[in-house]
Amino acid sequence: MDDVADAVGVSRATISNAYNRPDQLSAPLRREILRVAKRLGYPGPNPTARSLATRRSGAIAFMLDAGLSAAFSDPALSITLDALAAEVDPEGHALLLMPGGDDGGPRAERVLAAQADLAVAYSLADGAPALRAVRERALPLVVIDQPVVPGSARVGIDDRGGAVAAARHLLELGHRRFGILSAQCLSTPRGGPLTTREAMRSRFRDNRERLAGYLETLAAAGVPATDVPIWETSGLSREQAMSGAAALLATQPRPTALLCMSDELALAALAVARERGLSVPAHLSVAGFDDTPPARWSEPALTTVRQDLVDKGRTAGRLCLDLLAGRALPKPTVLDVELVVRASTGRASK
Known part of the structure; x- marks a missing residue:
């Protein structure tokens, strides 16, 4: 560092700012420092020494509810994570991915040992042990979607409102015989048919909210919950969901x-319908939730509830930066949703 400072004619503090606080320097001066540093073979401040000096690791623990292969089979996660990373990366923060397990989040001991300044909970189950570990470490916490954790910053969506819109749309098309394909609830045993009571005990808040939105809307139109079969899928991938869709269509x-x-x-349901020779939407209407890119590319294009995944990720990233900067805890952010009607829904068959 001294050699670079002498060559450029600035102080050691200015060299440090070029790497750690680039906003404190003019762009031309920073470029000159980095050019000279490269010529002299100086790689920049030692990250371990910097971490010890600042008591900051520069890492954000991103906690998932499932393993990596399962989690990343859902495009909604990839879009949200990419948007969050785009917010925090320019400020020098890296993401430490922590895959989940059988209890709706990472193992507590992994969280306790993680070198991180802040934790992000991405759609974890109620009571996940990872949340207890975050609390024990007194780490700042940002929650995306769920659960509701006192003392955390949170961004989510109007899950119930989106479900109401989807159910109402299908009712207006004349449908009276429904099935619900549910995301995993962590039921025992996992995967398979659920009663309404069992489904409403899901450890995932978004499941409960969406289910309530569906069933309350259907009940108001004269379709009782007891007439609506519910099937829990045991994972997140399309392949794992196909058996559930097949079971619903066999009722x-x-x-x-x-x-x-x-x-x-929903895409799994479309695949099963094709296998069974059911025309969508002539024989079967299918509605999804999220509006990920595959929803627009499917055949037929999928009617779904759109949430702004990019905005959700960016908002979570800004919340991370606010908490790391010691700013006051903001009120929870609830993003709007909207129903996007495409070709997978139509009037009920006679």
């Missing part, structure tokens, strides 16, 4: 409309 009388708690589940 008698067969549903004319499926309400799916994610686009991936």
Whole structure:
């Protein structure tokens, strides 16, 4: 560092700012410092020494509810994560991905040992042990979607409102026989048919909110919850959801409309309908949730509830930066949703 400072004719503090606080320097001066540093073979401040000096690791622990392969099979996560990273990366923060397990989040001991300045909970289950570990470490916490944790910053969406819109749309098309394809609830045993009571005990808040939105809207139109079969999928991938969609379509009388708690589940339902020779939407209407890119590319294009995943990720990133800067805890942010009607829904068959 001394050699670079002498060569450029500035102080050691200015050299440090070029790497750690670039906003404190003019762009030309920073470029000159980096050019000279490269010529002299100086790689920049030692990250370990910097961490010890600042008591900051520069890392944000991003906690998932499932393993990496399962989690990243859902495009909604990839879009949200990319937007969050775009917010925090320019400020020098890296993401430490922490895959989840069988209890709706990472193992507590992994969180306790993680070198991180802040934790992000991405759609974790209620009571996940990872949340207890965050609390024990007194780490600042940002929650995306769920659960509701006192003392955390949170960004989520109007899950119930989106479900109401999807159910109402299908009712207006004349449908009265419904099935619900649910995301995992962490039921025991996992995966399979659920009663309404069992489904409403899901450890995931968004499941409960969406289910309530569906069933309350249907009940108000004269379709009782006892007439609506519910099937829990045990994972997040399309392949795992196909058996659930097949089971719903095998019930008698067969549903004319499926309400799916994610686009991936809805795309699985479309695949099963094709296998069974059911025309969508002539014989079956399918509605998803999220409006990920595959929803627009599917055949037919998927009617779904759109949430702004990019805005959600960016908002979470800004919340991370606010907490790391010691700013006051903001009120929870709830983003609006909207129903996007495409070709996968139509009038109920006679």
